[in-house]
Amino acid sequence: MKFTDLCKTTGLVLLAGLTSLVAAEFTARFDDWLFEDVPLLASPGREDLFTQDTHGRRGRPHGRYKKWNLNSYGFRGPEINLQAQPGCIRIVVIGASETFGLYESPDKEYPAQLGAMLAAQYPHTCTEVINTAVVGMTLGSMRDYWKYQVAQFRPNLVLIYPSSNFYLAMDRLNKPEILGNTGNQSSPDRPILNPDIQLEYRSRFIGRLRDVFSFPPYIQIYRDQITVQRAIAAEPKERLFSEIPEESLEMFKEDLTQLVITVKESGARPVLITHAIRATDPPRSKDLPDLWSARVFIPHVNLNVIVPFEHAANAIMTQVAKDNNIQIIDSATSLNGCRECFGDLVHFSDLGARRFSSLIAKEIDLEGF
């Protein structure tokens, strides 16, 4: 092939590639506009589902992004009334991303499945399950969230499913920042999907590719290891630990106890649920990709601390339940190590959410309402 022909062919291929990319970006936006009502020029993300105000982080009323739809109170699920229907048992589920639902298909997140199961199990009793979870919410911030956002719905029963692994990110050095819950802020006044103030350009086509593309596990582990090494390089040595951080467990116990007391004081009955994970103790080799992915968020924690910490936190939950004379449902014993039940270390798949909600439906005590 002549040099000029080669240049011409390369130029044409590049032009075709560029044209395809422009078309892909436009189509992604048009498709979102047509089927999701997303303005053509907006660049929404999952963070647009949440907002932050003086009382902390919460769901944005009518927030909408992909499969996630929030109601007028900023809760995932259908519209609800402030007052429960007379004679209806109102159950509120409070937690973080595991409860909010990440990997499950729409209406397959465990609170939604629990609602359907209870309705089938108690056909003559009215029950209502409200998913008040917020992605990234720690136990420390749940007390304020309860007081200012959730308590007004006067639930009869409050299911608490805390993400104990957040506390691995908290040691004494880090506590003030975490308790302030300043991560992932977005302005409360910023209406979702308003194109006028979307100054940041994010390619929606690349966003779509990110959603569908995943590296093979061995490559993903390598990428996670690099990320962790970079993060560790910036950490002070006293923050790196290879044993269960006792102060984190103490904080977990303190925050959980306070939340339980606050819920009880408001007249609702709290129920604790132990935290289930995909890995076993000791972890299997197939658990390593999940553990490394988790460690990206807690780089200063040695890999062999993650699972024992989960066990220790669950033991504390059992103790807190006993101390406060409340029910505890042990999901960890039932689900830990079930690979198909999770999308990653902690977040449920459709199947996991079904098993989890089925366990709750079986164990939950609705007597006395």
Place this chain on the structure above:
Amino acid sequence: MLFNSFIFLFVFLPITYIVFWALRTAQHRYVWLALSGYVFYGYWDPRFCLLMAFSTLVSYCAGLSLLRVKDAGLRKLSLVIPITVDLLLLGFFKYAGFGLRSAETALGLVGIDLDLPVFDIVLPVGISFYTFHTITYIVDSYRGLIKPTRSIWEFSAYVSLFSQLVAGPIVRFRQIEQDLDNIEQADRRRWLGLGISFFVIGLVQKVLVADTLSGFVDPAFGDYASLSTVSVWLLMLTYSFQLYFDFCGYSAMAVGLGYMFGLRIPQNFNSPYKALDPSDFWRRWHISLSTAMRDYLYISFGGNKHGISTTYRNLMLTMLIGGLWHGANWTFIIWGFYHGCLLILYRHYRVLWDGLHRILRQVSMFILVMIGWVFFRSETLDIASSLLYRMFVLTQGEQLNNMAILLPILILAAFWSMVGRNPWEWNENREWRLGYGMVMSLAFGSCVAVIAGGRDSPFLYFQF
């Protein structure tokens, strides 16, 4: 592996293509095509490859035997044994459960309650198609229409050719024999442009039209009992276009892929919704199947050589078998029966029908075909009868969702399928210029964006 998946578009196809053209001898190219076909097929379930390899081997040996044996009796054996083996495999994997269920029901009706075993057999993808390929090869070899190949790799490349492996078109060996024989001399540059054009148009039909329509069809079918009369008609209209664009898109992609590898795969759709009568429809819809049914069933039964009633019987038998070939369900048999009736009625009242205005015939034919799709899409006869009841007895009920989006899409789909050009007409005398290349790039980019959005549903005909 689906044609409309990233793994196919950006990994499998480029690697297969580059290696294929880097190889120089015909034998190497056969081996490469055969291996890539098995990789493509095994991506669903590697176990299925064994079945296909067995079927290939049986048919290849039958071909060799027909090449060497001159004795009429032995030749007949070389015909019957491999076809029986192929049909037994197909029967076991596809029809065993259906047969037992039907027998149980039939015996129950005469008061004999039997509890026959329930087989939960996984249907290997595309088994109906590659079985058809091998059977046509054996029959054509027996009839002397083709000279069976001595190269197992050439034959394997034909059976496992990934472009037409799982959902057709049903390519007969004689249709690509010449291209396979000349595969060493194939002109890559000549065929690439045409291949890309066919493939991209097919991708647009599948991803942008059919998969978009499927977003309306699937939820509505899930809730069919609550639909109003108008909604059911709209639903069937939507499904008619979904099915056409899905399958026509797949066929165009298969043809495009064939061209990329120097193989001319015949046309499978010729704007079937432009058909003016039932015969015309079957000359335009899934042409490779209807011609195969004509050549291997209808003509074998005697065709139209023995009087009107025998012709009608042959037509009905052919259509019933055609229906059953689509799936092991009474709905498909009734669909075949329905089309058999249409063909017979048309033959009987041809003069009357042909005297009608052209537009009236086209619209009427489309409506008749659409009614037939009720059986084709319904999972059970109860669902089919409920839908038909709602179509013909005025019923109150729900509207389809997102009508404001659906109606413009339906209008575009109707225009393209009933008035516009099909991929074969589109590519007739096509010359590649810069502008056309840019149009193809735009279309490809749009499809990739939609696939990335999660709308990469399997092809409807994969289930057959």
